[in-house]
Amino acid sequence: MRLFGANIGFWQPWFKIGNVIREAKLHGKENAKILIMRTLIKHALASAEPKDLVIIKGWIRTRRDSKGFSFLEINDGSCLGSLQTVVNSGIPGYDQLHHLTTGASVIIKGKLVASPGSGQKWELAATEIELVGTSDAAYPLQKKGHTMEFLRTIAHLRPRSNLFGAIFRTRSRLAYAVHQFFQERDFVYVHTPIITASDCEGAGEMFRVTTLKGNIDEKPEADFFGRRSYLTVSGQLEGETFACALSNIYTFGPTFRAENSNTARHAAEFWMIEPEMAFCDLAGDMDLGEQFVKAMAQYALEHCAEDVGLFAKFVDKGLHDRLRFVAERPFQRVTYTEAVGILTSCGHKFEFPVQYGLNLQSEHERYLTEEHFKCPVTVYNYPREIKPFYMRLNDDGKTVAAMDVLVPGIGEVIGGSQREERLELLNENLRRHNLRPEDYWWYVDLRRFGSVPHAGFGLGFERLIMFLTGVSNIRDVIPFARTPGSADF
RNA sequence: UCCAGAGUAGCUCAAUGGUAGAGCAGCCGGCUGUUAACCGGCUGGUUGCAGGUUCGAGUCCUGCCUCUGGAGCCA
Known part of the structure; x- marks a missing residue:
């Protein structure tokens, strides 16, 4: 932990040690601060330019599967919008796809690129996805609108x-x-x-x-x-x-x-x-x-x-x-x-x-x-x-x-x-x-x-x-x- | 606390006193740079609770609980 010295503030205990050390070895100690820093989605969405490496941490709002890849909408509460993430089959963590359900928490590493689709300027091309916490079928928040009365009964969510x-x-x-x-x-x-x-x-x-x-x-x-x-x-x-x-x-x-x-x-x-x-x-x-x-x-x-x-x-x-x-x-x-x-x-x-x-x-x-x-x-x-x-x-x-x-x-x-x-x-x-x-x-x-x-x-x-x-x-x-x-x- | 309305599947809602259903969600499969995706199938219920009327109650009656809207009190 001393490795990162003053940057310890960026360390978050639920980010796996292995990932951090791997990046530090790849890119050298001096870059460790940037590499382990989590990007809030509000900043990713407001980015002025593409970025080769960002790490986002948040909760899956919805998943749409295609043949060979999936779209994930990730929201971390930093702003209203979610970040559309493209997850290709074969990247590390893709084998957990069936667990990447609405409500699950994830850490995603990837490239911030201009989105070819309409509806968003940027999207994240994932290179690695880590399932942090699963969310089973009982997760009460759905994509469709809920009444305020129902949401009051799940004030924790x-x-x-x-x-x-x-x-x-x-x-x-x-x-x-x-x-x-x-x-x-x-x-x-x-x-x-x-x-x-x-x-x-x-x-x-x-x-x-x-x-x-x-x-x-x-x-x-x-x-x-x-x-x-x-x-x-x-x-x-x-x-x-x-x-x-x-x-x-x-x-x-x-x-x-x-x-x-x-x-x-x-x-x-x-x-x-x-x-x-x-x-x-x-x-x-x-x-x-x-x-x-x-x-x-x-x-x-x-x-x-x-x-x-x-x-x-x-x-x-x-x-x-x-x-x-x-x-x-x-x-x-x-x-x-x-x-x-x-x-x-x-x-x-x-x-x-x-x-x-x-x-x-x-x-x-x-x-x-x-x-x-x-x-x-x-x-x-x-x-x-x-x-x-x-x-x-x-x-x-x-x-x-x-x-x-x-x-x-x-x-x-x-x-x-x-x-x-x-x-x-x-x-x-x-x-x-x-x-x-x-x-x-x-x-x-x-x-x-x-x-x-x-x-x-x-x-x-x-x-x-x-x-x-x-x-x-x-x-x-x-x-x-x-x-x-x-x-x- | 008072007045009015509501309570049916996880959610949103149907159902002349006569076999409890749909859409969405979930699960399985298909298809697709998708974006509240789409197509097919499956699963899903002590109809808020307790009584009563009736051959038969989700439906009618009584009581209770909860929620919503309005009122009072106030910020």
């Missing part, structure tokens, strides 16, 4: 399908884009706790974390943390403390809700992005939220073009138009009061009543963004009665500085607010919501020591991915979905 490969590559790139967006703007990434004893009121039911046996409520002070504790439903309260020190911060991490929600837009475990800005009011908060959604749409168009093309073809025909529209056009902005006015005077019949002081229902939000404005809409300044304790009371004494960003097809994708920074008003809010100020003593302390206006929002990462890919069920944009009654895999 679905990333090998075109669509799910594309979804999870896109998810990865968008996660990177989230960090890039905030880091470029000098936001500090804060890891707020996953286990917490505080309830970010209004954010739903919490999962209890305990090491107690039997009746867990009998003696909570005997529990691991000396009190009742839960999985976090939001990092906002902790995020505020860091914003009130580092100015602009964001969190990006797992979040848990024990709600018995059974919809295509809810999961018990999801990833949330929560920026928080000191010396910022609601207008600045809305600006950031809108810029963020636009930047993500732009990023998807620029950096996920191939996968987005697949979504546009098979999932959502209008995806390109929507992404461009979101990236380029300004969002609409209306107050809650104006929104209620639009909904009551539009003549549209709603199942639920529209009335000042009531929450906007899904059908109302969707009407605003899909029918009335036909673009993303930010609704702000909601009645204080329907919003949580931490939101800042407006000068009218009736509304709070809250905002929701609504997008077509999804509904609410961002919920945010300016926070109540005035000590007396915050304490009054806690009392009005029947919360004990002593439970929030450190949160209230922020208002005692150098309090500043500050604002932030929460954004569900999966809902963002749904919006940017057109995939309509949240279970399909998270690798292994946790929903009521289901924690498989």
Whole structure:
């Protein structure tokens, strides 16, 4: 192993030693790095010129036999496309042909040559093929299309399908884009706790974390943390403390809700992005939220073009138009009061009543963004009665500085607010919501020591991915979905 | 949790209350620079589970389970 020194990073333990040593002897030690380096299929397909020797490693998508040779489609997940490989009878490994079935894993050595067939620019003329792992007839992924429902039942294999490969590559790139967006703007990434004893009121039911046996409520002070504790439903309260020190911060991490929600837009475990800005009011908060959604749409168009093309073809025909529209056009902005006015005077019949002081229902939000404005809409300044304790009371004494960003097809994708920074008003809010100020003593302390206006929002990462890919069920944009009654895999 | 719909071969789906079928996948053979390849043959089933009605239930009834769509809660 010392033979390759610094190149050890290219060594992969399932590449057989014999092959490497043979090549090293043939071509000399100095070429060993190139010879043992595996070429990702995305790079092979993007090659500018033929190559005399490449090694690819991946899984067989399909095999088509001819007399004397076979075509193999190899995919390694590095990109949407597969590499067509021509395997002539007689090359080393061809005797394993009957094992080279859909789903089997292989290492193939060969020449990258221009393909005489239509449908691909390059193909691999194999000179040696090594069967790494067989795949028997029970392999559930076929060449033909599968339903999303079926693929959910084989969540361990679905990333090998075109669509799910594309979804999870896109998810990865968008996660990177989230960090890039905030880091470029000098936001500090804060890891707020996953286990917490505080309830970010209004954010739903919490999962209890305990090491107690039997009746867990009998003696909570005997529990691991000396009190009742839960999985976090939001990092906002902790995020505020860091914003009130580092100015602009964001969190990006797992979040848990024990709600018995059974919809295509809810999961018990999801990833949330929560920026928080000191010396910022609601207008600045809305600006950031809108810029963020636009930047993500732009990023998807620029950096996920191939996968987005697949979504546009098979999932959502209008995806390109929507992404461009979101990236380029300004969002609409209306107050809650104006929104209620639009909904009551539009003549549209709603199942639920529209009335000042009531929450906007899904059908109302969707009407605003899909029918009335036909673009993303930010609704702000909601009645204080329907919003949580931490939101800042407006000068009218009736509304709070809250905002929701609504997008077509999804509904609410961002919920945010300016926070109540005035000590007396915050304490009054806690009392009005029947919360004990002593439970929030450190949160209230922020208002005692150098309090500043500050604002932030929460954004569900999966809902963002749904919006940017057109995939309509949240279970399909998270690798292994946790929903009521289901924690498989 | 509520409302609606669905559950039949590995997958996608058929089947007036009267012998459970097709396409694809798989297996065997043929043919072909093929590309959702093609042609022939074969294999493949406790019709979600438990009861009930009936001479007879995939089909009708009751309960349960699971999935899907919508709603509520929310991100």
